[in-house]
Amino acid sequence: MLSTREKYYQMLEKEFSTKEAIMTELINLEAIMHLPKGTELYISDIHGEFSAFDHILRTGAGNIKEKISLLFGDRLTEHEKDKLTILVAYPQESLDDKDFYAYRDCSWYRKKIRQLLELLAFCSTKYTRSKVRKVLPKQYAYIIEELMYTDTNYSDKAAYFDQILTHLLDLEQGKPFIIALCQSIQRLVVDHLHVVGDIYDRGPEADKIMDKLCQHPSVDIQWGNHDILWMGAYAGSRACLMTLLRIAARYNYLYEIEQAYALNLRPLFMYAEEHYQKNSIFTPKEKNSSESYSIESLDSLEKVHQALSILQFKLEGQLIKRHPDFQMEDRLLFEKINFDKDTIRLAGKDYPLQGSCFQTLQNDVHALTEQEEYVVDMLLASFQQSAQMQEHMQLLLDKGSMYLVYNQHLLFHGCLPLKADGSFLPLNADGKDYAGKDLLNFFEEQIRSGCQSQNKDSSAADWIWYCWTGKISPQFGKSAMTTFERYFIADKKTHKEIKNPYYQFRDTHETCQMILEEFALYSPNSRIINGHTPVKVKSGESPIKGEGMLFVIDGGLSKAYQKTTGIAGYSLLNNSYGFQLVTHDPFESIENLLDKQADETSLKRVIDKDLKRILIKDTTIGDSLEEQIENLTGLLNYQDKNENTGVINN
Structure with a gap:
């Protein structure tokens, strides 16, 4: 009679029917484990304010602008970086606005597509090709991959690259292609979204x-x-x-x-x-x-x-x-x-x-x-x-x-x-x-x-x-x-509504440590992320509590709170190097953004310094991948055992 484990291996064999398939997947999983972890975005207390929430997602809470600054450096002016940030965040609206990019000829489209391809490749470096492929729009996936991974330092490859671009523009696909590139970049700058409560009430959407x-x-x-x-x-x-x-x-x-x-x-x-x-x-x-x-x-x-x-x-x-x-x-x-x-x-x-x-x-x-x-x-x-x-x-x-x-x-x-x-x-x-x-x-x-x-x-x-x-x-x-x-x-x-003592005790390292240990979290790098209580920035309150062990990221995204808080909310980014706190100014409208041609809604504050870079193997996803590796390794051993004993599975 087959054990539960053996029955599981037989089910797994339906997906990985040969040793080559198993070993290929094992190599792929091991490679993924050693990539840097993706960027996580934490946001809380959205309270029906869709436009402000959508803006944070589109800009990656300021992450797109940071990527542009890191990549292009002195090659672009600050104004050009601002405009490129807005284009990536609002491609349809930017291209429909006659004043935002007043002059757009064939050379403009070539230049802008090259910039966006370079930015897309830069944002893709911590992901596998298969994962990048999944975020690309189906109608352009093949073309984007060809252009992204073509080395134009070789003359033949450069000619191939130019020919693809020429054909794309001849077919009047420049605008939809730019929109597709921008949307792909948006999806790559933040790998995972955490919504720490309160989507509903107070706002209409x-x-x-x-x-x-x-x-x-x-x-x-x-x-x-x-x-x-x-x-x-x-x-x-x-x-x-x-x-x-x-x-x-x-x-x-x-x-x-x-x-x-x-x-x-x-x-x-x-x-x-x-x-x-x-x-x-x-x-x-x-x-x-x-x-x-x-x-x-x-x-x-x-x-x-x-x-x-x-x-x-x-x-x-x-x-x-x-x-x-x-x-x-x-x-x-x-x-x-x-x-x-x-x-x-x-x-x-x-x-x-x-x-x-x-x-x-x-x-x-x-x-x-x-x-x-x-x-x-x-x-x-x-x-x-x-x-x-x-x-x-x-x-x-x-x-x-x-x-x-x-x-x-x-x-x-x-x-x-x-x-x-x-x-x-x-x-x-x-x-x-x-x-x-x-x-x-x-x-x-x-x-x-x-x-x-x-x-x-x-x-x-x-x-x-x-x-x-x-x-x-x-x-x-x-x-x-x-x-x-x-x-x-x-x-x-x-x-008057008297707050529970938690809201005083969370300012202390000891209480934060007690709470983390209640959930079996003993790492010195573990943190608590809260929402719920608007941070009164105007009164000098800090969103960082417990000697850096707890973050409160409800800074007042809801318009109903902004007179008290003085800002329009906090969000939190966590990349492979640690946490960054983002402060948001009130979001007025897309039209205002296009008119100003600058996005000044976020200011990052680095929380963690000099930490060891976190790889996927160190994360929750890494735990799941490790389990898959163990199961596939077990399947290999199971197949070897059956071959040695002459057992054939039908």
Whole structure:
């Protein structure tokens, strides 16, 4: 009887049927292991800002400009380098702009194609030919390879090169060929993308970001609290759904997500029109785009904003009462209102309410009316059944997780809740304590279970909501989410959300070391990468914590944060030599970029110095390749053994 290992070798033989095939693959894998590791890009807290996110990807977070500077040196002026950077990042737009390259004759196309081929070859040096071939557009792959690898120092080869170019231009393929070269360079300057959470909310184009990620060849995602909010709604949490729709109404992009995901919001608008009036407390925030709504549309949004807020607070109250183990009774705020006096009692003090809109509350203040039940259930069905939503949520499940250990670094979005003494704070669920790594694993299990079953307000869906807003949530990390107070109470003392001690302790080397060891990371070069909390650069805050052991890369990509942060986000690059921190200025528009003819949006700061160059064999991918090498070596031995014993496999 064949062992499990022998059965595996027989399956492997179907792909590598001869010794020559096995040895060829072994040689290839060993060669790959000794190449420099590819460049990784870490980005966090995108918050629906597609244009800014797309710009970072197109420019490789400034990596394209750096490659151009290294390659061309004094051969190009700084202005020429800037223009070439923009061309590579936005080839279609650059070539369509009549002023960007005002004069383009045959010699211009020849010169520009030669420059781009040289840059492409330079960006390809750390990859195998087979990997480079995979990023080339099919219609031009053969031509690009011929031109890239032709040595024009020989006269015959130079003539061959020129003939190909001449024929290409005679066929009027200069413009599409340049676009193809630029897109290939974009794909090579960053080998792998890490999204450290919060793709959704606050900005209007999260769907475009998700579409882009669906097409990305190499990406992982660590779920942020706002991503989990959407996953909670998809899993069946009606409280999560009302919350994300309320945020969309507040930040003025509810119509955009209705269109993007084909949601049926008509029952909601009809209900809000019937039960709510104008209320300036719920006026949506000013729109960040040139698009504007009519007065009637804004009035409708104001009413819907109120309706969603009250529905959210009602459903949250029901949820808290279902789960005494959440220990969130202090958030049953409807029960603390004196409706006759229009006040609320918090911590023994009465506060006047503003913008009160509690007309749909009944004796059971958290109960939904029959009409509200219908509206909420219709919204949930529309959300869960959206084909685009299903595709995007599946991507989050397939490529995402609560945390990731990659190349000996630890990535997670928010925090690991800590006690006041700096030790891990446990969460009790069903009589069992979860802390540290186990806490992240617990919530990941709930999220995957909830999204698989998609049952309305299931226990798993309720835990996902807790992960969004609970006191011991690794994604929230605060004492309470004071949304109600921010709407209805003018006294800002009630708005305060006290951060978990993690956010103080992460400044220390000892805490970072403790967290890394919790995940079995003992290398002195291991780092923690966080998002979630905007870095207040204007106040002098640094994104580098824990004596260089932790990076916070949420610098404020969201326009909603930029007045506080003073910048438009951080990203992080990690190449074979170490980390580089990139600071981004606000991205205005492609038109502005073309008009200025310069990209000044990033400034790199080298973190690691004098480190040994990292090869693929030292990485997570290297571990996988090492396993393949072991399996192929075992297959060779298995075949030799069968030949010696006269066994023939059919």
